[in-house]
Amino acid sequence: MAAKDSFYEYYTENRWKNWINQIKESKFELGDESETDVSIFVNMTDDVILACLKVIARFDKEALNAEEASEQIDKIQDIVMAEIPSISEDIDMMLYSVQDSLCCSFYAFQLYIAGEYSVDVDMESMIEEAFEADESEDYDKAFETVAYIGASVIAGAYFDENILANIPDERLELPTVNWLDGIDTISAAMAGTDSYKDFDEEDDEE
Numbered sequence: 001m002a003a004k005d006s007f008y009e010y011y012t013e014n015r016w017k018n019w020i021n022q023i024k025e026s027k028f029e030l031g032d033e034s035e036t037d038v039s040i041f042v043n044m045t046d047d048v049i050l051a052c053l054k055v056i057a058r059f060d061k062e063a064l065n066a067e068e069a070s071e072q073i074d075k076i077q078d079i080v081m082a083e084i085p086s087i088s089e090d091i092d093m094m095l096y097s098v099q100d101s102l103c104c105s106f107y108a109f110q111l112y113i114a115g116e117y118s119v120d121v122d123m124e125s126m127i128e129e130a131f132e133a134d135e136s137e138d139y140d141k142a143f144e145t146v147a148y149i150g151a152s153v154i155a156g157a158y159f160d161e162n163i164l165a166n167i168p169d170e171r172l173e174l175p176t177v178n179w180l181d182g183i184d185t186i187s188a189a190m191a192g193t194d195s196y197k198d199f200d201e202e203d204d205e206e
Contacts, residue, residue, distance in 0.1 A: 011051040011076040019044035020084060023091055030090040041094050045182075048080055048102055049189045052109050056154060059113060069113045077106040100175070101182030104143055108150025108183065117151035127163060127180065134176040146179040150186055159187040 019040070028037045052073060059069035080102055086092050111117060126149050133141035153159045164184055167177060 009075075010055050010072055011048065011079060013079050015047070016044075016079050019047070020087075020095075023095070024087055027088075028091050028094065029088075030093070041098055045098055045102065045185050046189055048076065049105060049185050051076055052105070053154075053186075053189060056109065056112065066113050070110060073106060073109045073113070077103075080106075097178055101178045101185070103182075104147050104179035105150055105182035105186055107143070107147040108154060108186065111147055111151035112154040117148065117155045117157075119152060119156045121149065121152040121157050123149065123152075123157065123159065123163075130176045130180075131171055131174065134174045135171075139175060142176050143179060146176060146183060149180075150183040153183055153187050153190075159183060161188070 023040050023044075026037045026040055028040070055064065055069055055072045055076075058064045059066070064072065081099055084092075084095055084099075087095075126145055130142045130145040130149070133139075133145060149157075149159070161184060164177070164180060171177065
């Protein structure tokens with residue numbers, strides 16, 4: 001089954017481009033967001049995360065080995081992180097934010113595949129560690145810490161959605177907030193549906 005999975009496309013360039021086209025048509029502007037316009041960015045992020053979770057589901061079932069699963073995550077990352085031609089200042093800013101949050105999420109998936117996580121992680125302490133590293137401009141440490149948190153969430157560690165709501169105002173502009181938002185998306189996707197766990201590429205028509 002692993003050999004067959006290696007030829008399956010968990011996410012495609014056309015799928016990503018379709019989201020970009022929808023965003024172009026939305027004519028999104030900051031400060032004048034409608035719920036519909038904002039939801040496009042949320043939904044495109046969810047779509048990518050669910051594709052990654054399908055890879056993890058196949059990995060957990062041993063239909064993909066670690067190397068194959070890592071390669072599939074890399075393929076999705078290559079599509080999503082490719083440079084996007086400028087659309088408008090506001091849309092460009094939003095898409096950068098999406099890519100930035102997903103970049104940390106991709107690393108979290110890779111850490112999970114590598115077995116670098118703990119379901120007993122002290123979430124509050126690690127989040128504080130990430131923020132302190134960020135405030136000290138040790139961005140690599142902050143990024144890696146948030147990714148480790150994400151890998152632990154994928155493994156089953158609890159991530160309280162109120163964490164983001166309770167971040168002090170003085171920290172809201174730090175990169176760590178955006179990276180944590182990506183991890184929150186993973187947690188929400190896992191809590192919202194478990195259909196990806198029963199995913200079988202033979203039954204998927206997309």
